[in-house]
Structure formats: structure tokens, C-alpha cells
Amino acid sequence: MGQIEWAMWANEQALASGLILITGGIVATAGQFTQWYLGTYSIAAGVLICLLEYPRGKRSKGSTMERCGQKYMTRVVKLFGPLTRNYYIRAFLHLGPGAVDPLLTALLSPASTLAPARLSVPAGFLLATILGTACLVIASGIYLLAAIRGEQWTPIEPKPKERPQVGGTIKQPPSNPPPRPPAEARKKPGEEAAAAAGAPTGGPQENPVPVTDEVV
Amino acid sequence: MDQVFEIPEEPNVDPVSSLEEDVIRGTNPRFTFPFGILFSTFLYCGEAASALYMVRIYRKNSETYWMTYTFSFFMFSSIMVQLTLIFVHRDLAKDKPLSLFMHLILLGPVIRCLEAMIKYLTLWKKEGQEEPYVSLTRKKMLIDGEEVLIEWEVGHSIRTLAMHRNAYKRMSQIQAFLGSVPQLTYQLYVTLISAEVPLGRALAWARASARCLNFNSMLILLPVCRNLLSFLRGTCSFCRSTLRKQLDHNLTFHKLVAYMICLHTAIHIIAHLFNFERYSRGRRATDGSLASILSNRSHQEKKGDSWLNPIQSPNMTVEYVTFTSIAGLTGVIITIALILMVTSAIEFIRRSYFEVFWYTHHLFVIYFIGLAIHGIGGIVRGQTEESMGESHPDNCSEFFEKWDDPKFHCKRPQFEGLPAESWKWILAPSILYLFERILRFYRSQQKVVITKVVMHPSKVVELQMNKCGFSMEVGQYIFVNCPSISYLEWHPFTLTSAPEEDFFSIHIRAAGDWTENLIRAFEQQDSPVPRIEVDGPFGTASEDVFHYEVAVLVGAGIGVTPFASILKSIWYKFRHADHNLKTQTIYFYWICRETGAFAWFNDLLASLEQEMEELGKVGFLNYRLFLTGWDSNIAGHATLNFDKATDILTGLKQKTFFGRPMWDNEFSAVAAAHPKSAVGVFLCGPQTLAKSLSKCCQRYSSLDPRKVQFHFNKENF
Numbered sequence: 001m002g003q004i005e006w007a008m009w010a011n012e013q014a015l016a017s018g019l020i021l022i023t024g025g026i027v028a029t030a031g032q033f034t035q036w037y038l039g040t041y042s043i044a045a046g047v048l049i050c051l052l053e054y055p056r057g058k059r060s061k062g063s064t065m066e067r068c069g070q071k072y073m074t075r076v077v078k079l080f081g082p083l084t085r086n087y088y089i090r091a092f093l094h095l096g097p098g099a100v101d102p103l104l105t106a107l108l109s110p111a112s113t114l115a116p117a118r119l120s121v122p123a124g125f126l127l128a129t130i131l132g133t134a135c136l137v138i139a140s141g142i143y144l145l146a147a148i149r150g151e152q153w154t155p156i157e158p159k160p161k162e163r164p165q166v167g168g169t170i171k172q173p174p175s176n177p178p179p180r181p182p183a184e185a186r187k188k189p190g191e192e193a194a195a196a197a198g199a200p201t202g203g204p205q206e207n208p209v210p211v212t213d214e215v216v
Numbered sequence: 217m218d219q220v221f222e223i224p225e226e227p228n229v230d231p232v233s234s235l236e237e238d239v240i241r242g243t244n245p246r247f248t249f250p251f252g253i254l255f256s257t258f259l260y261c262g263e264a265a266s267a268l269y270m271v272r273i274y275r276k277n278s279e280t281y282w283m284t285y286t287f288s289f290f291m292f293s294s295i296m297v298q299l300t301l302i303f304v305h306r307d308l309a310k311d312k313p314l315s316l317f318m319h320l321i322l323l324g325p326v327i328r329c330l331e332a333m334i335k336y337l338t339l340w341k342k343e344g345q346e347e348p349y350v351s352l353t354r355k356k357m358l359i360d361g362e363e364v365l366i367e368w369e370v371g372h373s374i375r376t377l378a379m380h381r382n383a384y385k386r387m388s389q390i391q392a393f394l395g396s397v398p399q400l401t402y403q404l405y406v407t408l409i410s411a412e413v414p415l416g417r418a419l420a421w422a423r424a425s426a427r428c429l430n431f432n433s434m435l436i437l438l439p440v441c442r443n444l445l446s447f448l449r450g451t452c453s454f455c456r457s458t459l460r461k462q463l464d465h466n467l468t469f470h471k472l473v474a475y476m477i478c479l480h481t482a483i484h485i486i487a488h489l490f491n492f493e494r495y496s497r498g499r500r501a502t503d504g505s506l507a508s509i510l511s512n513r514s515h516q517e518k519k520g521d522s523w524l525n526p527i528q529s530p531n532m533t534v535e536y537v538t539f540t541s542i543a544g545l546t547g548v549i550i551t552i553a554l555i556l557m558v559t560s561a562i563e564f565i566r567r568s569y570f571e572v573f574w575y576t577h578h579l580f581v582i583y584f585i586g587l588a589i590h591g592i593g594g595i596v597r598g599q600t601e602e603s604m605g606e607s608h609p610d611n612c613s614e615f616f617e618k619w620d621d622p623k624f625h626c627k628r629p630q631f632e633g634l635p636a637e638s639w640k641w642i643l644a645p646s647i648l649y650l651f652e653r654i655l656r657f658y659r660s661q662q663k664v665v666i667t668k669v670v671m672h673p674s675k676v677v678e679l680q681m682n683k684c685g686f687s688m689e690v691g692q693y694i695f696v697n698c699p700s701i702s703y704l705e706w707h708p709f710t711l712t713s714a715p716e717e718d719f720f721s722i723h724i725r726a727a728g729d730w731t732e733n734l735i736r737a738f739e740q741q742d743s744p745v746p747r748i749e750v751d752g753p754f755g756t757a758s759e760d761v762f763h764y765e766v767a768v769l770v771g772a773g774i775g776v777t778p779f780a781s782i783l784k785s786i787w788y789k790f791r792h793a794d795h796n797l798k799t800q801t802i803y804f805y806w807i808c809r810e811t812g813a814f815a816w817f818n819d820l821l822a823s824l825e826q827e828m829e830e831l832g833k834v835g836f837l838n839y840r841l842f843l844t845g846w847d848s849n850i851a852g853h854a855t856l857n858f859d860k861a862t863d864i865l866t867g868l869k870q871k872t873f874f875g876r877p878m879w880d881n882e883f884s885a886v887a888a889a890h891p892k893s894a895v896g897v898f899l900c901g902p903q904t905l906a907k908s909l910s911k912c913c914q915r916y917s918s919l920d921p922r923k924v925q926f927h928f929n930k931e932n933f
Contacts, residue, residue: 003569004569004571004572005568005569008564008565008568008569009559009560009565009569009572012559012560012562012564012565013555013556013559016555016558016559017555020555023482023486027486027489027490028489031489031490031493033489033493034493034496056564059568065564126535127489127492127534127535128489130538130548131485131548131551131552131555134548134552135555138552138556
């Protein structure tokens, strides 16, 4: 159990809770339940959480599989710097919507005109979003554990493509390219070679055998 | 080209009993009766009849929505089936008006079934006579331009039966899914009929999905009972091996059922959200509607149990009811357990941090206990039998104002809680699973004697062990537990020894926490050897390897491990001239990034090479090693030592190749070397390689069933 990166699991859990929040919110809003405006809040919170959690962080050991199309969100999430890198902040953020939901309900319920004074209201969540909230609380707990163990969110960077060095290894064109004269003709004395073969060495090639262009 | 027209010899390979292989090899026409085709046709007709019957019922009850829904699903699936049959057979152009007509009236499967029967009977009558083959070849011999046609014609008569079978296979896949929708619809409709009035349709959705959840929860425990599956595999040894191979896909089935559970849970929860909302509104409504009367009046009855609306007072919130009723509380708890199980079972988490997955997945105990007590409270109410007798909702639901009138024939309806039924579904599988765990524990307590520990390079340890009563086959795997490292973790390892040896061995590579701890524990010379517990062996034996004359074995990376067992076993069988072994030649391709972690396999190949030389059978095993992780240094080194007899990297006689194999070249070489054999291609490796290999198999298999045929088998270890 030593090398588990809890942040990876917390990431999956938070993503799942975000989706559940969105679903619960849609059900509450579409069904026009009592206090359905809280449903709209949970849709918004769910969308934000999904966007934040979608880019998977890089594992510290081993290769990480990216989620499909996550590089665009990675850029955005990276912009926030320490806010998204630090897992303490994420833990607190996830606890936030989880806790804000019942707080909002408790605050708004006295002003609600639909129901008379409720005497026996324990922390009044909106039923449709309770599940998402509970899962989010669990995710924030796991993130807290990850933060205590010192994990960080590092973005997965695409590796820069190595440009092949064009022409780096080519210093000079070949000195005696084909068609070559037979071996005897190549063995010339030094000065004549230097004078007569000055052109082939290093310069444009001079054909030892006359070449005609045979165009019919 | 003259070789095409040789009189065919009887192929000497026993037919491996799988559908396509029977036909492709062109074995003598002792076909099996096409039971599958008959069964599919009956199923099709039965489902068509039931769909039409249901449409009639709906029309009688003037439920137009359900009627059109069922009818359109039936039509859609029927049309898909007809199109499938037409496209597989491709005989629209031929002059078959009766067939076309039957397709148009959606009775295509019936006419095709008749065709298949007739074809089978004609072939059956002609069995034992070789003329059909020979006469066709002799006839066409003179005409050069028609060689291709001949090959096609030779296989034609056998191919039509195969084509029928193929068509039916595809058809039944469509049928099985789409055709069963009418049954689901009927189920939904029946629960609709008994829907409670204040709740509209939502309760029906909740109850239907609850029933599906019961069924799926029953199914999900069965595929993970490993020992039960092994038992089934062993007792069904007379079954065809393709059927037994399905038992190997148990984890896939488990995952599919899990997805269904998630889906039905979502439907169930959403439906109940709507239910509770409507109950709440019914409780608070004071307008004298049916809903409010049913909700309010019943609570004032002297018989306190006859209520309908679980929300007792207008002040109570749905959240309060949720958390104070058994159903609500257990529902929330088991849903959270389910979500935790699913998020920790995502492939990425499971493969990277197995312990998280394994320990979290034990939350299923909470899930099952919660599921069993979920319905105990009787919160879903139905009208009592005697109350239905005196005041049926069909007669009385409209006259709810008059219920209190003693002279009126309808009385107030009485309700009672419907009993819990989940436990009936999950009791048997839970007991089976409990037995399975007890059996695993018992087997793990049996003594395992470690006879030898070999430390190979690159942190690979080989354990040779003995256990009383342990018998294995090639390609199986065992689960290993080491209590001194972790009490609860069991990890699977493929067996690398052959069944003919008197021990069984596994090779463990350091690839994570547990394995590294294990290797470290074995490395310490002074402390006693840690105790090992073994459960197994599991998995379908890869016995098909021995049934092919020529075997092409491809192992990629860690996938080479089962081939260690296979190669050793083949070698033993070959030396003892085992008549079960049909293999005459083996081509072994080993693809890995670098041989470091598999140096032990190197040694195995080297020893096999040596033994083959001693026996003088050098051509039996041909292997090629491909190193995909090479750089210019290694390549330069290899070119420098080109002339040496043994390879510098591996020390084997065969030279190492660099890069990936070019399968086209390999397959054509094998096809050229063995023009008349059935070649079995076995792969243990990644999915992409499987795709390219199966494509090559199809491409290089000859159309003539008597010539070289490549059969692709993919093992998923």
C-alpha cells in the first residue's frame, strides 16, 4: 500500500460526483421540485467541478494515460497555478459546494413561501442532489489525504517534437560520386591530381566520362 | 499452376470442433445438423408472435403510446434481420422471387432456414463421395482463365452452409437484443397496470428497474466464483472448447453486469425522486383531489397500517423521510458504496494501484446486505386482495367523493406494504460466493513446498513449488498470496512449467509494491523462506496449440510467459513421441523492447536449442527474436559481429532482429513452406498486434479449404 497516489482516485471520484451533481440538478429542475432553483445551482457546480477535474494529473511514477481531449483543459487549469496545484485547496473547494448546498437550503427555507415553518428540518439538502454532495464530500476527504502526503497536481505536457537536424551531419557532398572512372584512371600522381581534380574535390562534380543526355 | 488441379488428399487433421473451422478445412462432410439455424428461426417466429400479441393487447386497452412503441421496435428489429440475411447471402441478383417475397413480408428467416435444411440434406446424402470435388476440377482444367472460379466453386457447396450459419449468427445477435424489447415493455406495462394513482408512471419505472437490479445483482456474483467456473470447465470437458472459452470472459461479463447495475440504479433513483416529490405534493394538497384524499384519509383509519403515503404530515420534508425510513437510508448507503466501487475499478486505477481497487471492492458486502434489507419497511404500498375484490380501481377510482357514503358500492381502499423480494434473488449467489471464499481459504491453507528459488537477472525470481494434489495444464495461471507481505492480496501469475515436470513454477518480475517486497524477501539468504499460499490453477488450457500441424506462436513482452510452458510441454511431448501432439513445426516470434527482464526465457530457448541439436531435429523449433527498443549502438555492434555463429546479445543460434516483424513476409514464408497445412496462430500480447495478425491470417489463408489455412487464436492472459 506504500506507493498509492490517492490523488488519482480522488480525481476519479470527484469527476463522478460532478456528473452525479449535474444529473441530480437536471432532474430537480426539469421536475420542478420544491426549491428547484437549488437544482440549477448544483448543475453549475457540477459543470465547474467536471471542468476542473477532467485533466488528469501526471503520476509521479510511471506513465499516465491522458483522458481524451484533455490538453485544452490542461492549459486552462494550469493557468490558475497554485490554486489548482495544491490539493488542500481542492479538498476545501469540494467540501464547499457540498456544504454550501445545505447551508443555502437552511438559509432560504425561512423565506420559502411554499412550505410553512418547518420545525423538524435537519440539514436540509435538496434530495435530488444529496448523492452528489455525499460523493463530493468523500472525494474531498481523499484529496485531503493526498494533500497530507504531499502530492501535487502536475500537468501532462506534450513532449516537444524533436526536430530532425537537417543537414547537420552533411558536411560536404561526396568527393567522388559515381559514375567513376575505373581504378587505374583514379590513381594519378599528386600534382596532376591536385590540379586536374581540383574541381571534383569539393566543388561541383566533373564527369570523367562525357555524359550525353539521351533524349529521344 | 498445375498444382491447383491435383486430386486432393484426405486432410489428416481432426476437425477442431468450432463452427468456422469445420467448414473452412473442408473436412469430409459429416456436418452437424444445423440446430442453431432451426433454433434461431423458432425464436424469431416466437418473438414476432409475442410482439404482435402484445400490440393486440395494447390496442384493446387503447394504449396508443405503448402500442406504437412495441410495434415500431418489432418492425425495426425485423427489418434489420431481413436486411442482414439479404446482405450476407447477396443473392438478390439471382432469380429467386419466392425468397425475395418472403423477405418482404418479414419471413426471411423461415425461407433461409428451409434453404439451409435442403442444402444440409443434399450434402448429407452425398457424403463419402468425392466426385463433387474431382469432377469440378477436371471439368475446368482446360480453361486457363477460370482458375479463380474453380477455387471458389470447390468450396461453394460447403460454403453455402457456412454462409447460412454466419448469417444466422449475425441475425441472432440483433435478435437477442432488439427482439427482447417487447418482453421488457410487457413487464413495464404489467407493472403499470398496478400503478398507484397518486404517483403516475414514476413508480412503475422504479419497480421495473428494481426488478432488473435484483436480477443483475444475482448475476454479478457468479462470474467471480473462480473455483465454481473451474469446476464447470472440468465437468463440461465434453463440450466444445469454444463454449468453454466463454468461461474465460468472466470478468468482461462481470463488468457488463456492473454497468447495467449502475444504469438501473440511476433510473431507480430518478424515478423515486419523482415519486417522493409527488407524495409530498399529495400530502400538502388540500384541494380534495384523489391524491389528497388517498394520502390524508388513510392515516385517519383505525387500522393504523392502511396508509398509502409514507409522508406522514405536511410538515415533513422528503429528506427527513429519506433518512429515517429503512428504504431511504439503505438506498443512500448502498448507492454510495456502489459509486466508490465503480470509481476505484476504473481501468487506470485498477492497473496502477491494485490494492485500492481490491480493498474498496469489498464494499460489495455492504451493498448486498443493504440490498437485502432495502425493501423490508414495506414502503411501497399496494391495495390488499380483499379491498381489490370489493372496490377495484377501475370501477371506483373516479368516484372518490362517494367513498364515505355507506350506500355506495365502493368502499375506501385498504393498502398494505408489499414484501421485500430482493433477498430471494441474491440469497443463492451470496451463499455460492461464501462457499467460494471458504474454498479459497481452505486451498490456501494447504501446504506449498518451495523446492527451488532461482534469482534471474533484472529482478526476476523463479519459484519452483510442489503442492499435494496439484495438476496443471499449459497456459493456466495461479493466484499467489504471501501472508508475511500482505494477508489479503492474491496476485495472478501464469505458470511457466510444463505439466510433464514434477514441480510447478512461476516467474515473478518486480512490477509494483507486492512483487518487489516478495523478491526482497526471497533475496535475503539468512532469514527463512517466506510461506506461500497458492490457489488454482485457473483458466482454460491452451490445448489447441497441440492440435495444429504447424504452430505460429507470437509472444509480445510479458506475454511470452505462457509460451514458456507451452514450448516446454511441446518439447516433452515431442521427445516422448506423444501421439496427441500433431505439431511438426513451430515458428516462435518473440517481440520485446529489451531482453533484460526475460533473460530466463533466453536460457530456456538456449537449452531447447541444444537439446534439439542433440536429437538431430533442428527444424522443429524456429524462433525469431525481435528487439523493438534498439539504438544505433546496438545495431552497430550487431553488424560488426555479423559473421559470428551465435548472436552477441542473446547467445542463441538465431540472430536477433531489430524492430518489429513484417508480418506479410513472415506469413507468406510460412504459407510457402507449408502449402497444405492448417496453421494455428497464437498470440499473447497487445490488441493492436492481434488486429494485424488476424488480418494477415485472413489474407494469407487460401480460398481452397484444402490448402494452407491460418487460424487465429488470441489468448487473454
